[in-house]
Structures are given as structure tokens and as C-alpha cells.
Amino acid sequence: MIEINLAKEFSYELLSLDCQQETACLTAFISETLTSRLRKQGAVVGLSGGIDSSVTAALCVRALGPDKVIGLLMPERTSHPDTLRLSQLVGESLKIKTILREITPILSGLNFYQEMTSCLRELVPEYSEDWKWKISASELTEERIFTFFWLVVQSPGGEIIKKRLPAETLRRIIALSNFRQRVRKMLEYHYADRFNYAVAGTSNLLEIDQGFFVKLGDGAGDFKPLAHLYKTQVYQLAEYLELPETITSRQPTADIHPLAQGQDEFFFLLPYKEMDACLYGEKNGFSPESVARATGLAEDKVRLAYKQIAHRRNSNAYLRLNPLVIEEK
């Protein structure tokens, strides 16, 4: 546990990057990693239209050149229309080769859609496939640092039904949902094998620390250039790398469920900027009072965020572990 130093004052300046220096460091890391350690001839990046995959691809282009980077576009039938449009835009702006692999047929082969529908119907019998749905997390309160979840469904007519998810149904939905990230990663490795490229992981520090990724899904990769960067720092790099404004100004979305939602509604308890501040403060021994002053959040809220950050880090630790083996004597 990090000791809190009351004399230290948190400021957002602490999250400010020297983008030129950081980019130089990251491009050196990528080219060195690919040539000397992985011995691969290029990089595959799964593009989602989000900030992390866009910055990862842009860094790979700076390090390796556009002809050594492949962007994979892998929407499925419930993806937000922006997913394909924005990922194509990133591919075009970086002048890289993109490959469109619609993953709906693979998911259908896994019985994903049918099983998800039957799972949702257990809670909402009137649900059908033309309805939209999402999972919404409970708010953090003083009385509760754990999270519970509601299934929120919306009929084509706009009617909203909200039901608390029992553990068994929640686990089924998570297990099914994770198919999407794992199918995408499977395809990334397929193309990596085919071209003798490496797979770029796109997770940032906030996601890795808190466990907001699917093990062997979006959490996998041969190298992860953003793993040490807070989300706000990824946005700073995105601007420096001159990614399209529609990408740099877009709020992070989960794009996991058909009904629109932000990441802070599904997993993180605060918008990413405040979440970064709380995580930085918690990891580096800044008092909750000091983070509250800089963010404008109530002190109690920051204190709770610290508690939940530590709780999530511990309870999701297994996600970050490599397979465990008996240690050699």
C-alpha cells in the first residue's frame, strides 16, 4: 500500500506529456522491439475508431512506415455504425493497408447471437433481436464499494425495461460478450502469422491497472506501446500525432453492447479525466483532498474512488497474470 504524503499537491500538470519526446521514445521502442526482440516485419493493429487503437496505429506508422502496418476493421452486426466509419477514417489518414473482416458470421457460428437472445429473454421475456440492450453498473456509494449491474433493454418503440442482473446471468453475458474481443484477437494473430507481423496491443495504463480488458482478447498483444500511459496522455499523443479531429474529440465508448453507453457507465465510476487523476493520486501517494482540489470532485468521492481502484486492482489481478507454473528450484 502506498503511503499518502500530505505535503504533495496533485495537479493535472503531472499528467502532461512532452509529446515529442514521448513519441521518439515510443517509436524507438516499437522498432527495436520488432526488429531485435520479436523479429517481425511489421505490425497488425485492430482498429476500433477509438483513441487507443488509433494512437497505437499512428505510433506504429511513425516507427515502421505505413507500408509495414496493417489495420484490421472487424465490426459485427450490433457494432455502432461509427466503429467502421471511424476506423476506415484512421486507416485512410495514416495511409495504411486495411482489411475488413466482418465478424458476424464467426460469432453466428459460435451461436453467440442466439445464446445471447435466450440469455436476455430469461430476464426480459418480451426481448427480441431487434431490441437494443446494455449493461449498466451501479453507482459507487459510501455503503458499497462493490458493483452490481442492471440489464437495460430498449424496444424499437423506445420503451425501456431495467432488471438487476443475477450472478449466473451476468456471468453468461460476460462470457458470451468476450467472444467478440477474442474473435477479433484471433483474426489479428491470423494476419500476423500470414505476414510475419507482430500484434500491437492497444490497452492503456488505466485499463490494465483496473482490469478493463478481456484476457486473451483485447488484452493480448506482442507489444503494448500505451501500457504506461494514462488515458488523458493518450489523448495528448493523439493530438500531437495529428489524428483526425473526429477521433481526438470523441468521448470513449464501450461499444460492447448494442445500446450506446460510455465507459464510465459500464466499468469506470468516473469520466476518464477524473478517473486518471484518482488513479494517479492513489498510485503515487497524493491525498484525496489534493486530488479533490484539482478535479473539483468532492473529497468523499475521491476517497471512495481510491478504495474502489484498490479493490478492482486486487480483484482483477488474475487477468494480468501469465499462466502460472511451478517455479524451477
Place this chain on the structure above:
Amino acid sequence: MIKDEIRQFITEKFLFNSDDPPDDDVSLLEMNIVDSVGILEIVSFLESHFQIKVEDEELTAANLDSINKITSFIEKKRG
């Protein structure tokens, strides 16, 4: 006895029937015995085993974070 049934469920479900069950006052979350979904599993068990309905506002650490707290909660619910 309610407490024994709760302890048995937690030991079986989360601790592989360990011979060393947690103390009745130990925080299940802080000791990493359960995570958020684990708490929901306990809730499902309580609802089916004790024939009660746990409301959203009752999903609190004060009611669910230790064997003693769960026991008191069930006793209160059953009147």
C-alpha cells in the same frame, strides 16, 4: 443455524472447502474472498435458500461483507 449455512456456502463456493474458513467478522471483499460478482452469487444463494428478496438498496457492505453481517441481515429480513 443461519450462520452455519452461510459459512458453509461461502467456504464451498469460494474457498474450495478449505479447512480454514474466514473468521465471521472478516471483510469478504477486503480479504479478496469475493469480488463484485461473488457478492451477487451470495445474494442469489440468500434469495433462493432463505426465500427472501434482496432489494437494490440492501446491496451494501453493511449487509453483505462478512458472515456476521449477512447473518444479521437475514435475521432482520425474516423478522
